[in-house]
Amino acid sequence: MINCEKFSLYISEYLDGELSHEICEEIIEHIEVCPKCKKMHYAYSRIITFCHHCCEIPVPENVHAELWQALHDMLGHEPKKKTGRKRRQ
Amino acid sequence: MQQFQKSTILQALPQADSELVKKAQQGNNKAFEELVRRYEQKVYNIAFRMLGKEEEAKDAMQDSFLRAYRFISKFKGESTFYTWLYRITTNVCLTRLKQRQKKESLTLSLDQPIADAEDAQREIPDFKYSPELLHERQVMQKALQSAINELPSEYRSVIVLRELQGLSNKEVSKALRLTVASVKSRLHRGRVFLRNRLSKYIENKNIISEKDKN
Numbered sequence: 001m002i003n004c005e006k007f008s009l010y011i012s013e014y015l016d017g018e019l020s021h022e023i024c025e026e027i028i029e030h031i032e033v034c035p036k037c038k039k040m041h042y043a044y045s046r047i048i049t050f051c052h053h054c055c056e057i058p059v060p061e062n063v064h065a066e067l068w069q070a071l072h073d074m075l076g077h078e079p080k081k082k083t084g085r086k087r088r089q
Numbered sequence: 090m091q092q093f094q095k096s097t098i099l100q101a102l103p104q105a106d107s108e109l110v111k112k113a114q115q116g117n118n119k120a121f122e123e124l125v126r127r128y129e130q131k132v133y134n135i136a137f138r139m140l141g142k143e144e145e146a147k148d149a150m151q152d153s154f155l156r157a158y159r160f161i162s163k164f165k166g167e168s169t170f171y172t173w174l175y176r177i178t179t180n181v182c183l184t185r186l187k188q189r190q191k192k193e194s195l196t197l198s199l200d201q202p203i204a205d206a207e208d209a210q211r212e213i214p215d216f217k218y219s220p221e222l223l224h225e226r227q228v229m230q231k232a233l234q235s236a237i238n239e240l241p242s243e244y245r246s247v248i249v250l251r252e253l254q255g256l257s258n259k260e261v262s263k264a265l266r267l268t269v270a271s272v273k274s275r276l277h278r279g280r281v282f283l284r285n286r287l288s289k290y291i292e293n294k295n296i297i298s299e300k301d302k303n
Binding site: 013047050051057058063074 | 118121122125129130131133134137143146147150151154155158229230233248252253255258273276277280283284287288291
C-alpha cells in the first residue's frame with residue numbers, strides 16, 4: 001500500500017513511466033485521497049514538463065565566431081595525424 | 090544511369106556520426122568540423138545551463154571541442170559520439186565549477202549570493218510561445234536557471250543532460266560514467282531541489298498550457 005513516504009520516493013520513477021502497472025494504480029489511488037501528495041505530483045510534473053519544453057538557447061553570433069576562429073587556428077597549426085605508422089624492421 | 094543516380098543520392102545524404110568520427114580519426118579535419126557544426130548548439134546549451142554565464146559557457150564550449158579533437162583517436166565507439174562529447178563537456182564544466190567555488194570561497198563572504206545575480210537574470214530568448222505566455226515563461230526560465238545555478242554539481246549535470254537535453258537515463262549513465270541507479274537517484278534529488286526552489290512559481294502559475302504540450 002502506498003503511503004506519503006513511499007509516494008515521495010516513487011514520484012520520480014512514476015513520472016518517468018518506470019513503475020509497474022500495479023504500483024502506478026496504487027499511486028493514482030493515493031493521489032486521489034491525499035491533497036498533499038496531489039500537490040506534490042502537480043509540482044513535479046509541471047517542473048519536468050517545463051524543463052522538457054524549455055527552448056534551446058541560440059549560440060550568440062560572437063560565441064559562434066570565436067569558436068570557429070579557435071578551431072581554425074588549431075586545425076591550421078596542428079600537424080595532421082599520422083596513420084598506419086610502420087615499425088622499423 | 091540508375092547507378093549514377095543512386096551514388097549521387099547516397100553522397101547527398103548526411104553522413105552518420107560514426108562515419109565522420111572514423112574520418113576525423115584518420116586526420117580529416119572537414120569531418121571533425123561537420124561534427125562541431127552538428128553539436129555546437131547542444132554543447133553550448135549544456136555549458137550555459139551548467140555554468141549559468143555566457144562568457145564561461147563560451148570558454149567551456151571551445152575547450153570541449155578542442156579536447157574532443159585532441160582525443161578523438163581514443164574514442165573507441167563504445168558509446169555514441171554525442172554521449173562521449175557530452176561527457177567531455179560536463180567534465181570541463183565541473184572542473185570550472187570547482188575552480189569557481191575555490192575562488193569564491195576565498196573572495197566571498199558567506200552572506201553573499203552564490204550565483205551572479207546579473208548573469209542569472211540574463212534574458213533567455215523564447216520564440217515558441219504566444220506573447221501572452223511569453224512574460225510568464227521568461228520569468229520561469231530565469232528562475233529555473235537560477236535554481237540550476239544553485240544545484241549541487243553532481244545533481245546539476247544529471248538534470249541538465251536528462252531534463253534539458255533529453256537524454257535517457259542510460260545515455261546519461263554513459264556520459265557521466267555512473268550506474269543507471271545513481272542517475273535515477275541524482276535525478277530524483279535534483280528534482281526535489283528544483284521543486285523546493287521553484288514552488289512559488291508553480292503554484293497558481295500557468296507555466297505551460299495543455300495546448301502547448303501538444
